[in-house]
Amino acid sequence: MKIVALAYNYKGYGHPPIAFLKAGLIPGGNAIVIPRGKVWAEAELGFIVSESLGVGAYLVANDVTYLIKGQDCHLAQSKARDTFCPIKVVWTPQRPNEVVLRTRINRKIRQEGNTKNRILDDKESLSFITQFMKLNPGDIVLTGTPPHRGKTRIKDGDVVTVEAVGLGSATNVVRQEPN
Amino acid sequence: MKIVALAYNYKGYGHPPIAFLKAGLIPGGNAIVIPRGKVWAEAELGFIVSESLGVGAYLVANDVTYLIKGQDCHLAQSKARDTFCPIKVVWTPQRPNEVVLRTRINRKIRQEGNTKNRILDDKESLSFITQFMKLNPGDIVLTGTPPHRGKTRIKDGDVVTVEAVGLGSATNVVRQEPN
Amino acid sequence: MKIVALAYNYKGYGHPPIAFLKAGLIPGGNAIVIPRGKVWAEAELGFIVSESLGVGAYLVANDVTYLIKGQDCHLAQSKARDTFCPIKVVWTPQRPNEVVLRTRINRKIRQEGNTKNRILDDKESLSFITQFMKLNPGDIVLTGTPPHRGKTRIKDGDVVTVEAVGLGSATNVVRQEPN
Amino acid sequence: MKIVALAYNYKGYGHPPIAFLKAGLIPGGNAIVIPRGKVWAEAELGFIVSESLGVGAYLVANDVTYLIKGQDCHLAQSKARDTFCPIKVVWTPQRPNEVVLRTRINRKIRQEGNTKNRILDDKESLSFITQFMKLNPGDIVLTGTPPHRGKTRIKDGDVVTVEAVGLGSATNVVRQEPN
Numbered sequence: 001m002k003i004v005a006l007a008y009n010y011k012g013y014g015h016p017p018i019a020f021l022k023a024g025l026i027p028g029g030n031a032i033v034i035p036r037g038k039v040w041a042e043a044e045l046g047f048i049v050s051e052s053l054g055v056g057a058y059l060v061a062n063d064v065t066y067l068i069k070g071q072d073c074h075l076a077q078s079k080a081r082d083t084f085c086p087i088k089v090v091w092t093p094q095r096p097n098e099v100v101l102r103t104r105i106n107r108k109i110r111q112e113g114n115t116k117n118r119i120l121d122d123k124e125s126l127s128f129i130t131q132f133m134k135l136n137p138g139d140i141v142l143t144g145t146p147p148h149r150g151k152t153r154i155k156d157g158d159v160v161t162v163e164a165v166g167l168g169s170a171t172n173v174v175r176q177e178p179n
Numbered sequence: 180m181k182i183v184a185l186a187y188n189y190k191g192y193g194h195p196p197i198a199f200l201k202a203g204l205i206p207g208g209n210a211i212v213i214p215r216g217k218v219w220a221e222a223e224l225g226f227i228v229s230e231s232l233g234v235g236a237y238l239v240a241n242d243v244t245y246l247i248k249g250q251d252c253h254l255a256q257s258k259a260r261d262t263f264c265p266i267k268v269v270w271t272p273q274r275p276n277e278v279v280l281r282t283r284i285n286r287k288i289r290q291e292g293n294t295k296n297r298i299l300d301d302k303e304s305l306s307f308i309t310q311f312m313k314l315n316p317g318d319i320v321l322t323g324t325p326p327h328r329g330k331t332r333i334k335d336g337d338v339v340t341v342e343a344v345g346l347g348s349a350t351n352v353v354r355q356e357p358n
Numbered sequence: 359m360k361i362v363a364l365a366y367n368y369k370g371y372g373h374p375p376i377a378f379l380k381a382g383l384i385p386g387g388n389a390i391v392i393p394r395g396k397v398w399a400e401a402e403l404g405f406i407v408s409e410s411l412g413v414g415a416y417l418v419a420n421d422v423t424y425l426i427k428g429q430d431c432h433l434a435q436s437k438a439r440d441t442f443c444p445i446k447v448v449w450t451p452q453r454p455n456e457v458v459l460r461t462r463i464n465r466k467i468r469q470e471g472n473t474k475n476r477i478l479d480d481k482e483s484l485s486f487i488t489q490f491m492k493l494n495p496g497d498i499v500l501t502g503t504p505p506h507r508g509k510t511r512i513k514d515g516d517v518v519t520v521e522a523v524g525l526g527s528a529t530n531v532v533r534q535e536p537n
Numbered sequence: 538m539k540i541v542a543l544a545y546n547y548k549g550y551g552h553p554p555i556a557f558l559k560a561g562l563i564p565g566g567n568a569i570v571i572p573r574g575k576v577w578a579e580a581e582l583g584f585i586v587s588e589s590l591g592v593g594a595y596l597v598a599n600d601v602t603y604l605i606k607g608q609d610c611h612l613a614q615s616k617a618r619d620t621f622c623p624i625k626v627v628w629t630p631q632r633p634n635e636v637v638l639r640t641r642i643n644r645k646i647r648q649e650g651n652t653k654n655r656i657l658d659d660k661e662s663l664s665f666i667t668q669f670m671k672l673n674p675g676d677i678v679l680t681g682t683p684p685h686r687g688k689t690r691i692k693d694g695d696v697v698t699v700e701a702v703g704l705g706s707a708t709n710v711v712r713q714e715p716n
Contacts, residue, residue: 018612261490
């Protein structure tokens with residue numbers, strides 16, 4: 001099972017969408033373990049690749065990201081750390097065109113966006129990826145995060161929730177790793 | 180991703196449930212490729228293991244089985260052949276206590292049963308397996324087939340449908356492999 | 359990664375070779391955790407499927423088996439339990455035609471055989487399996503155990519070693535799971 | 538199975554080593570399928586993570602890379618395309634401290650380096666990665682490519698070989714994907 005995630009897939013970034021490999025799947029409820037430094041939460045709508053290689057179940061994901069000075073933030077140390085991908089799968093047949101995404105840190109809304117502002121929708125995200133990479137049933141696609149302007153930084157002890165309004169949410173506590 | 184399947188999980192077998200490893204996932208629509216000899220279709224309710232290691236999305240599966248004379252029918256040659264596990268995932272939040280399962284061969288009903296007659300329900304099936312084997316998010320559990328009394332044999336050219344009534348179905352054509 | 363194992367692949371069983379799915383990979387050094395009842399160790403020569411889908415690195419494996427009364431012993435509860443597949447990979451270019459396999463329990467030899475007495479050798483084992491099941495690079499094939507006549511039973515506290523003489527061995531302590 | 542690769546792990550880059558997720562495993566012999574644009578070959582020494590989570594078998598890999606203008610070259614579209622990771626596993630117990638790596642394009646040497654000039658050796662590469670990401674037996678680690686100064690560009694019809702001198706090599710033909 002692999003996780004392919006998009007970045008710059010919302011209007012306003014001024015950059016075409018890109019794809020990177022993500023890892024670190026955990027359910028809501030588990031701790032996100034972070035290193036010292038700048039770590040961000042990012043709410044995203046995603047889906048599981050279905051058995052017929054289409055758009056399967058929706059999910060809401062937290063694309064946790066560690067910013068390392070002087071490095072691209074889509075590398076493994078930034079994006080693919082253990083525990084850096086909390087998800088909540090949404091077992092719904094709904095395929096709403098507009099889903100409000102929110103990140104709350106300690107209950108306070110820190111990021112809000114709407115999937116209608118994506119550049120590539122679910123199917124287009126799938127097509128974009130499969131142009132260069134085979135996907136298998138059970139693989140996960142994340143369709144990017146709305147602009148958050150750096151307001152979603154998380155620290156030791158924070159409680160962070162990513163929510164796809166009306167669909168579901170994942171809530172995780174943040175723990176800093178011991179030195 | 181692994182598939183763990185139960186056998187003898189419906190009343191009437193006179194044998195306690197057992198677990199075996201299954202393989203050969205395909206979606207509805209693809210061909211089931213069978214060897215010469217006796218091959219059966221078996222309708223089953225199953226589910227995907229959720230990100231929190233519980234019962235995730237329901238699915239209907241066809242536990243295709245090749246009977247080899249003098250051999251236990253749960254071995255890899257019988258149960259884990261390529262294409263021997265057609266599934267249709269059902270993206271529904273429903274968790275009905277009673278699901279009618281049917282196998283149709285060339286439209287004719289050849290097997291019918293009801294999941295209320297299972298010995299282990301979804302959660303109990305999960306508990307039974309995790310007593311001895313770790314499951315991961317995305318793994319698939321099949322909860323066994325109702326007694327079919329050998330009426331579900333499939334041959335080259337047949338069109339076979341397994342259906343979880345009200346939820347979904349998978350239809351596949353049968354092709355005999357070349358000699 | 360999947361593990362496909364052969365049974366009855368040595369002369370003297372009076373049964374043609376069969377294939378089953380195995381699980382529970384651990385390295386030498388870790389504990390084999392067993393349920394109450396009869397559990398056997400079985401020394402086997404195996405190999406990793408290479409990147410070109412041929413016979414890659416050799417390994418010696420312990421095909422630990424739990425005997426459940428009245429059940430085929432190749433089911434998941436018997437063969438695919440967590441910790442039931444200790445292995446030691448042998449990074450050698452050698453492809454000896456004859457390898458002596460031994461199981462020692464508390465240092466005493468309890469099983470001994472020679473891979474020259476196999477019915478299917480490495481390549482034939484691979485061909486046998488790929489007739490019905492696709493293998494991928496990194497999958498593991500176990501080529502069966504020589505007859506052991508029930509002398510390899512293991513119990514709580516035992517130290518069990520499976521050895522491919524001249525190539526390598528895996529030694530594991532046995533722990534009974536708590537009630 | 539995942540592939541974790543290092544970049545900037547040879548002296549002379551003036552940048553600390555980084556890690557990214559790679560995909561697209563193929564054996565020597567298969568075609569590397571490339572998009573229009575600039576694509577590079579890169580010879581690397583790598584290894585399979587052993588059953589005891591150490592340094593297992595060596596391998597030589599071609600870390601094929603597609604350069605997209607204005608984008609970091611470690612993203613999925615650049616590094617994780619199907620067929621972009623030819624490898625040849627080397628089943629040897631040798632652990633030489635110095636391995637000469639070469640890339641040949643149409644027989645001509647285009648890149649040459651020595652693993653003694655790595656910043657992180659095999660074990661240090663493993664430690665670097667496992668600080669933030671769990672590795673499993675069978676995962677693959679690539680330890681970076683020596684500086685190649687852009688001389689390893691590959692085009693439709695080229696035959697490209699990456700070689701770990703004295704250990705092994707992978708040779709692949711290059712095919713441009715149809716429009």
